[in-house]
Amino acid sequence: MTYIGRFAPSPTGPLHFGSLLAALASFLDARAHEGEWLLRIEDLDPPREQPDVKEQFPLLLESYGLYWDGELSFQSERLELYAPVLQELLEAHHAYPCSCSRKEILSRCDNLVYDQHCLMHPPAQDDNVAIRINSNGTLISFRDIIQGPHAYNLSSTGDFVVFRRDGFYSYQLAVTIDDYLQGITHIVRGSDLLDETAKQIHLQQLLGYPTPAYAHIPVAANAEGQKLSKQTFAPALETTDPIPVLFKALQFLDQEPPRELLYASRDELLEWAIANWDIRKIKPTLSKPLLNES
Ligand code: GLU
């Protein structure tokens, strides 16, 4: 069986323990399948990007022993691949331009669910328009390897944006195209992206792309129950002492590492983790607190 997995961080802040969980789980699942594991930096949103962060990602992953296959890729260098796909979606009337400002949407639409105003009344100008997918009524269901069966009605979240009014491609479009072009067969990532999966599957179906297998791991929460993230001030990972951090990540992923591994080398620890990786041990929960288990 061919297996190609990936880790796809966005440089909106330094990597923290939550990012390491996604990196490690996707790495171990790929290696346990004797598959490839790619690293793709999703630097699509320059206004939200933090300086110097994306240069640190590869160095940090190397310090944890998480070596990727092939060339490191940057979405900012792949924009010309996205343009023809956007055109294809527009020409097939799967997508339409929208000139509504956030303020207009806030005042008109309940819970920001877009009311398809611009589908009924196409904007006159074509600069400063967003492009939205006409997802009206589409039902998407899939079985997540960890979280089990999920079903979504895309009308409940509304027509999503694939190209932004400020001139940038959206995460949804770029991630779908790149996962396809890079031949990704398995996507292992945090459960904060579970709800985004239905939109990505919808795009795959519109474009005739195969749907990869999905596994959404629980996200780590702090003592207040908030997801570890830049917004909740999750501390940046250090490069100096990877073993206890990797050990804690394996515990969080329900892999039950034996305590002796704390005294092994980093590569011995990773070898154990690959040989003993069992994704079925991960409990199907969306989030759980990060305790000091060790
Ligand atoms: N770049 C996205 C993020 O950091 C994740 C993309 C993905 O794994 O699908 O949140």
Ligand code: ZN
């Ligand atoms: Zn509109």
